[in-house]
Amino acid sequence: MLEVVKVVKSFYGLRALDSVNLKVEKGSMVGLIGPNGSGKTTLFNVISGVYKPDEGEIYLNGEKIAGLTPHEICGKGLGRSFQQPRLFKEMTVLENIMVSARSQKGESLSKALTRSWLEEEARLAKKAFSILKFLQLERLAFNPASNISAGQARLLEIAKVLMGDPQIALLDEPTGGVAPRLSEKIFDYIRKINREFGVTFLIIEHKLGVLFDYVDYVYLMDRGKIVLEGKPEEVAKSSTALEVYLGG
Amino acid sequence: MDVASFAISIMTWFGIYALLSLSLNLELGYTGIPNFGKVAFFGIGAIASGALASRLMLAIAGMPIDISSREALFKAGDLIAQTPLTFPIFIFSIVVGASVAAVFGYLSSYPAIRLKADYLAITLLAFGEVVRIIARTDESIINGPYGVIGILNPYRILGGFQTSLLYAVTVWVIVALVFLFIYKLINSPYGRVLKAIREDELAAESLGKNSVKIKQQVMIIGSAIAGMAGAIYIHHTGSVQADTFVPLITIYIWVMVMLGGRGSYMGALVGSGIFVVMDQVLLAVATTYKEILFINVNYLKQIIFMLILIFVIMKMPHGVVKEKAVKTPALSLVEEELSHAGSREGS
Numbered sequence: 001m002l003e004v005v006k007v008v009k010s011f012y013g014l015r016a017l018d019s020v021n022l023k024v025e026k027g028s029m030v031g032l033i034g035p036n037g038s039g040k041t042t043l044f045n046v047i048s049g050v051y052k053p054d055e056g057e058i059y060l061n062g063e064k065i066a067g068l069t070p071h072e073i074c075g076k077g078l079g080r081s082f083q084q085p086r087l088f089k090e091m092t093v094l095e096n097i098m099v100s101a102r103s104q105k106g107e108s109l110s111k112a113l114t115r116s117w118l119e120e121e122a123r124l125a126k127k128a129f130s131i132l133k134f135l136q137l138e139r140l141a142f143n144p145a146s147n148i149s150a151g152q153a154r155l156l157e158i159a160k161v162l163m164g165d166p167q168i169a170l171l172d173e174p175t176g177g178v179a180p181r182l183s184e185k186i187f188d189y190i191r192k193i194n195r196e197f198g199v200t201f202l203i204i205e206h207k208l209g210v211l212f213d214y215v216d217y218v219y220l221m222d223r224g225k226i227v228l229e230g231k232p233e234e235v236a237k238s239s240t241a242l243e244v245y246l247g248g
Numbered sequence: 249m250d251v252a253s254f255a256i257s258i259m260t261w262f263g264i265y266a267l268l269s270l271s272l273n274l275e276l277g278y279t280g281i282p283n284f285g286k287v288a289f290f291g292i293g294a295i296a297s298g299a300l301a302s303r304l305m306l307a308i309a310g311m312p313i314d315i316s317s318r319e320a321l322f323k324a325g326d327l328i329a330q331t332p333l334t335f336p337i338f339i340f341s342i343v344v345g346a347s348v349a350a351v352f353g354y355l356s357s358y359p360a361i362r363l364k365a366d367y368l369a370i371t372l373l374a375f376g377e378v379v380r381i382i383a384r385t386d387e388s389i390i391n392g393p394y395g396v397i398g399i400l401n402p403y404r405i406l407g408g409f410q411t412s413l414l415y416a417v418t419v420w421v422i423v424a425l426v427f428l429f430i431y432k433l434i435n436s437p438y439g440r441v442l443k444a445i446r447e448d449e450l451a452a453e454s455l456g457k458n459s460v461k462i463k464q465q466v467m468i469i470g471s472a473i474a475g476m477a478g479a480i481y482i483h484h485t486g487s488v489q490a491d492t493f494v495p496l497i498t499i500y501i502w503v504m505v506m507l508g509g510r511g512s513y514m515g516a517l518v519g520s521g522i523f524v525v526m527d528q529v530l531l532a533v534a535t536t537y538k539e540i541l542f543i544n545v546n547y548l549k550q551i552i553f554m555l556i557l558i559f560v561i562m563k564m565p566h567g568v569v570k571e572k573a574v575k576t577p578a579l580s581l582v583e584e585e586l587s588h589a590g591s592r593e594g595s
Contacts, residue, residue, distance in 0.1 A: 048454060049453075050450065050454075069453065069458075069460075070450070070453040070454045071453045071454075071455075071456050071457055071458045071459070074453075074454060074455060074456035075456050079454075079455075080454055082451070082454075086448050086450065086451035086454075087447075087448075087451075088443065088444045088447035088448060088451065088452075089447060090443070090446075090447055090511070090571065091440075091443055091444065091447060091573070092573050094573075094578065094579070094582055095440055095443070095573055095574060098437070098440060098576075098578050099437070099440040099441060099443075099444045099452075099455065099457075100455050102455070102456045103456065104437045105437070106436045106437030106438055106576075107437045107438055107440075107441050107457070108438070109433075109438060109465050112432070112433055112436035112437065112438035112439070113429070113432050113433065113436070117436065117437060118577055121437065121576050121577050121578055122577055122578075122581055124578065125577065125578035125581040125582055126581065126585075128578065128582070129581070129582050129585045132582075133589070138585075138586060138589065139586075141582050141586065142573070142582075142583075160455065164455055164456065
């Protein structure tokens, strides 16, 4: 489904990504771990089109996507969340979710002035409400997004990605700053989406204890390189992982 | 001037400012484009329609096309005012003003795509001055620094109060149509996308929104509305002078939008209304007390408006009318779902 081949990205001579190879199979949940500054978020930014890679290729369903703009990549079925939730703060929680649905009829200038989008809008509103309800955010639907807690902002960020019906979602620390119990709940929800709707996930996460319970495969990054990959239990036992995290 | 004529004059100016304010509010308030060159598009509309209307009048009257001849323009005006052609000329002039401004809006959207807010603001500010200076120096457009006079009011044949009244009504019909257009546009998924781009362009892009295309569309629409205001302005005053379109006009339009409320179409109307009334009141007060005033009336007006702008930014950042959520059926549907959920929990 997603394949990253020998991707290089440098900033002012510093190689943030150094010939990164990574594969995510359709329908899987894959973890991307590594210490701070190892290049995980940069890799997400390159995959999602925020940065163009200096070298290498990225394939989504066999199609080259390296160099496309973020909206073009999103249009091909790749959704992403950000490390720091990027909410539309002056908009309500409901508006944040509604705007996240992809390719809406009423988003075209000519159709916005007609009533042709009303039916779709009603369908999307029901979907938005069910996502809000599942994440227990429904009471906040009419709150400005600037007026919710950090944990709720994380949930809203995930809700936005899911509202876009992605084939693959890149989640950057979906439980960052969230209490452990809620972290498990978030991962339960992600797994439910994965199983019920077949959405593929690539997840950056620092709470390895939680992450390893849910993902099928793990990539470990250090200094811009993938230094280890394997099943969660293999990575957990590996001395390389210990060295990367604790220093060797 | 009697009270009725004064009121009609205020209504006409209010309508012109309302169009400019609605236009900037669409760009700045909803989409986050800091258009500091608003006057350029107002000016382009005025200059294009002035250049066209004056030549058209001379051509229809069968006179040589020499827009520098005031006598010829007045004579042509007198002749055409007797014919039913005045209104079609007016409408054509508005369409041309809006279209030419829209083309320039499209062209100026290129920096809007590539530049960050502050650099864009400076670029557009400079663009406004470039437009004014070109129109002022190139005599082939609107007769250089002398401008063009004698542009017809479409109701001139009626004369006096009736001319002003009908013109004010026409202006407000146009304002109502533009308002309705913006109302429908904003209260749709398109309006939601505009707000999302304003709030966080990268996040909006990552959700599949083509911010480049949408910002271009908004610049085209906003510029067309400003150009329309320019055409209406010259048919009201009867002349077009390049030096009218100074950067201060842009600042005034910003004051209206900030005062009324960014991201609120009602706010745009309220802001322009307050501005026009204050402008006229200040003018009246200053004229009455001009002997005891220690400062030029225009400077005093500018100082007061700038103080208002500073006050609004510091104390009322949302303006008089606060921004509201986009009104689509999603609002009522979710409200309904919430009340059902509430009643289920209660039972």
